[in-house]
Amino acid sequence: MSKQPIGIFDSGLGGLTVLRELRRRLPREHFIYFGDTANVPYGSKSKQTVTLFSLAIARFLEQEKHAKAIVVACNTASAQALNALKKHCHIPVFSVIEPGAERAIQATHNGHIAILGTEGTVRSKAYEKALYKLNPKVRITAKSCPLFVPLVEEGWERKPATRLIAQEYLAPIRKSQADTVILGCTHYPLLREQIVRILGKRVRLINPAEALAKKVQETLPQSTHAETAGKGSMVLFSSDDPARFKQLAQLILAENIPAVHLKKLNV
């Protein structure tokens, strides 16, 4: 078991930030990453369709790649497909939601937490449920920000248009006086600078990806840890355009990466 890889997936590239964090924490492990770039984005699609994609990826990771655990780096897939994944997989499944909610509860002083996410994540109320479970008295404000993902993918993080759009999305958050904001999509930490400028430095921004990596490290039984003497490894798959994926992955992971493999999903 210790030699089996940990599987990670996301609708695209964003989950590589989780992989980066996991490799930092668990440098001896083997990782298999799957980015579903043929079907990206998940954020605007129905629960049924996101579940279909997620289960197909989980089958690939568990049955073909013999993963010992699955890490759902995508907030939308975590929010919409977690129950189905837990039902169909025979290995531990880690979602980004609970660790993000835990960290937010620890961080808030005034008990008011805001959630930013895709339409699917916000519609699912998955963060709300996780937060209420930890503290039934917490106040919550949620806002979907559908344009944030395409703006980041266009590389427009610092443009004036992006500031205008962020101002509009974040207006209800400012008004709400939440002191803690969950960046509930792997793309959003790339807009951290704009968000801080609008909400002010006193608001705490929670990146659930970091909390998730810590959770995986703490939860995976010692006995299942890889015991490679030296460095662990990673193998990357994408369902579309592996050459482009590799180029962008290199930027995010900030290290030389091996060839990215093309893997078409059997949905």
Added chain:
Amino acid sequence: MSKQPIGIFDSGLGGLTVLRELRRRLPREHFIYFGDTANVPYGSKSKQTVTLFSLAIARFLEQEKHAKAIVVACNTASAQALNALKKHCHIPVFSVIEPGAERAIQATHNGHIAILGTEGTVRSKAYEKALYKLNPKVRITAKSCPLFVPLVEEGWERKPATRLIAQEYLAPIRKSQADTVILGCTHYPLLREQIVRILGKRVRLINPAEALAKKVQETLPQSTHAETAGKGSMVLFSSDDPARFKQLAQLILAENIPAVHLKKLNV
């Protein structure tokens, strides 16, 4: 044959503008529309993946629905998958590219045409090839506008942020002094007002969807026309969230439409 439907497809809703135009011109025909909302958008994906999706849709339309012709309403699919579609289909396949190019050539006075499209459409150079074929001396400026589709889908056509983004995308078009602009994506006509404001009223905007509908009407042999005494019909399919699709389709088609059916693609 005359009773067989005409199949139309798009990555999502945009192609419904082609359906609307076709129903106006051919009111007695039966139409089957397929919107691939589970895999939308096509614009940022590879030729290989767009071709895979397009062929799966064509199989559905030709083999399951016995279409007598296929109309590719999507510019990206027209630009990237037309050859594959023509190779694999046994019925006429209409692309949006040639009719759009023809109309642009007719419209230009100074022989300089601009193309706006998705990354995939611009990368394919399909409009360039069609334009050069009609007039080897034409001058062409092309610009991909990846944020236009998400802005339209968010309903932000009239926002200041959209104007800023359009100004940036259209700057090279303004500078080029092209007098005719092809709106090479079914979403872009919804931004017509902003585009006119930036480029000026003297620039002619070409909507290839209108040209395509005219082409289909003129090209389909009289003998294959439906001879329904009264009104023709339409049946709508989407690969995700048919309820949401129906709601938006009603707005675009401006008429009551029957239930939208869910159809998962066999890619």
